Amino acid sequence: MMKILVTFVLAIISSMLIDNVVLSRFYGICPFLGVSKKVKSSLGMGLAVVFVIMLATLICWPLYQLLQLAGIAFMDTVAYILVIASLVQLVGLFIKKYSPTLYKNLGIYLPLITTNCAVLGVVQSNTDQALTFLDSIANALGTSIGFLIVIVLFSCIRVRLESANTPKAFKGLPIALIVAAIMALAFMGLQGLFSGINL
Amino acid sequence: MKREKGFTKRNFLKGILAENPLFVSILGTCPALATTKTVEAAIGMGILFTIVLVCSSILVSLLRKIISEEIRTPAYIVIIATFVTIVKMFTNAFLPELYLTLGVFISLIVVNCIVLGRAEAYASKNTVFDSLIDALGMGLGYTLAIITMAVFREILGTGAFSFGKIFTFIPYFKLQIIPKGYEISLFQNPAGAFIVFALILAVIAFIKNRKAELKSNLEKQEKIRKQQEAKMAAESSGGESK
Numbered sequence: 131m132m133k134i135l136v137t138f139v140l141a142i143i144s145s146m147l148i149d150n151v152v153l154s155r156f157y158g159i160c161p162f163l164g165v166s167k168k169v170k171s172s173l174g175m176g177l178a179v180v181f182v183i184m185l186a187t188l189i190c191w192p193l194y195q196l197l198q199l200a201g202i203a204f205m206d207t208v209a210y211i212l213v214i215a216s217l218v219q220l221v222g223l224f225i226k227k228y229s230p231t232l233y234k235n236l237g238i239y240l241p242l243i244t245t246n247c248a249v250l251g252v253v254q255s256n257t258d259q260a261l262t263f264l265d266s267i268a269n270a271l272g273t274s275i276g277f278l279i280v281i282v283l284f285s286c287i288r289v290r291l292e293s294a295n296t297p298k299a300f301k302g303l304p305i306a307l308i309v310a311a312i313m314a315l316a317f318m319g320l321q322g323l324f325s326g327i328n329l
Numbered sequence: 330m331k332r333e334k335g336f337t338k339r340n341f342l343k344g345i346l347a348e349n350p351l352f353v354s355i356l357g358t359c360p361a362l363a364t365t366k367t368v369e370a371a372i373g374m375g376i377l378f379t380i381v382l383v384c385s386s387i388l389v390s391l392l393r394k395i396i397s398e399e400i401r402t403p404a405y406i407v408i409i410a411t412f413v414t415i416v417k418m419f420t421n422a423f424l425p426e427l428y429l430t431l432g433v434f435i436s437l438i439v440v441n442c443i444v445l446g447r448a449e450a451y452a453s454k455n456t457v458f459d460s461l462i463d464a465l466g467m468g469l470g471y472t473l474a475i476i477t478m479a480v481f482r483e484i485l486g487t488g489a490f491s492f493g494k495i496f497t498f499i500p501y502f503k504l505q506i507i508p509k510g511y512e513i514s515l516f517q518n519p520a521g522a523f524i525v526f527a528l529i530l531a532v533i534a535f536i537k538n539r540k541a542e543l544k545s546n547l548e549k550q551e552k553i554r555k556q557q558e559a560k561m562a563a564e565s566s567g568g569e570s571k
Binding site for chain 2: 153154155156157158159160163204205207208211212215216244245246247249250251254255258297298299300301302303304305306307308310311312314315318
């Protein structure tokens with residue numbers, strides 16, 4: 131039991147920091163660049179993504195078992211994207227009804243999540259790697275929290291970039307990408323984190 | 330419908346330079362960073378992407394009068410996902426190496442903003458032929474853009490071009506460009522991908538700024554010349570009246 135728990139936590143940390151979604155697996159670059167100009171909006175986007183990724187994983191893993199039983203496992207991508215699209219709509223409606231303040235803060239980011247490749251990427255790679263239910267949840271949790279951390283950190287830097295004296299050609303996106311490169315280098319430094327732990 | 334001469338040509342070419350999906354509209358950045366370690370992988374990704382884009386544009390354009398406004402986006406997503414599944418199965422069957430290299434990024438063509446964007450913005454409003462040309466131009470523009478990134482990353486990162494690893498039907502060959510030991514392996518890493526993308530965008534911004542500057546300089550000169558001319562004309566007419 132203890133061993134399972136340790137593996138679970140290590141899997142979360144590893145997909146959160148070592149194999150970070152944005153900086154080493156390149157999922158979700160579009161919202162990472164698009165919705166990171168303000169700290170508040172990036173926080174909203176990050177939280178919405180955590181929510182949707184968790185729900186999508188919880189639904190899609192059993193769904194894949196059903197598809198396998200029915201013998202149409204090749205339809206996985208179509209099924210997943212439908213689940214994600216309707217999930218995003220449902221979550222939007224739900225939040226709108228029960229928490230208008232949260233909706234006001236998250237609402238505009240919800241439709242964007244359908245085309246955030248982090249969501250489909252996590253669900254699809256869970257299937258492709260044939261992960262167990264527990265491992266899938268660990269992967270989803272780690273990935274989505276990793277996305278949240280990185281997008282918030284990135285937006286904090288970008289706010290300061292606004293007032294920095296950058297060369298004219300680098301203004302805006304190019305310098306932001308250089309910042310992302312430096313962040314990716316920093317996250318690469320975490321790669322040896324688990325080298326001493328034997329399981 | 331009457332149309333200007335050369336419309337089709339311009340419709341095709343706009344995707345390559347003026348409205349390049351990756352470098353101008355900054356869409357589809359995820360595969361552009363993830364699949365550009367080698368030129369071969371980039372070519373493979375570009376071809377698969379173009380096939381999906383062309384097929385879904387044709388189908389969306391054919392169905393544009395049938396699909397109603399309210400269910401537009403879900404319908405397009407299902408169409409795109411279907412073509413992605415078909416392409417995925419074909420790749421798995423005929424080019425297993427490419428399938429392994431691109432991995433989950435073949436499935437992620439579904440959520441590539443360019444495909445849905447073209448379906449929404451172009452194919453749902455235009456004829457089948459125009460949509461086909463538009464999709465071909467955009468697909469080629471995207472392919473060329475990711476190949477550009479892959480060229481820099483592969484030469485700087487490994488010092489050589491190698492072909493034949495993914496497309497196994499061509500014989501393997503390696504072209505050493507930078508002598509061994511002088512390559513910068515950073516460019517094979519994620520950080521290198523971000524740097525290459527940043528530098529390419531900066532060069533494009535530099536050229537654009539330069540053009541805008543030149544244009545405004547020319548306009549200024551024109552203005553000054555006109556003022557001088559007006560002045561001289563006034564002087565000469567003043568001289569005559571004396």
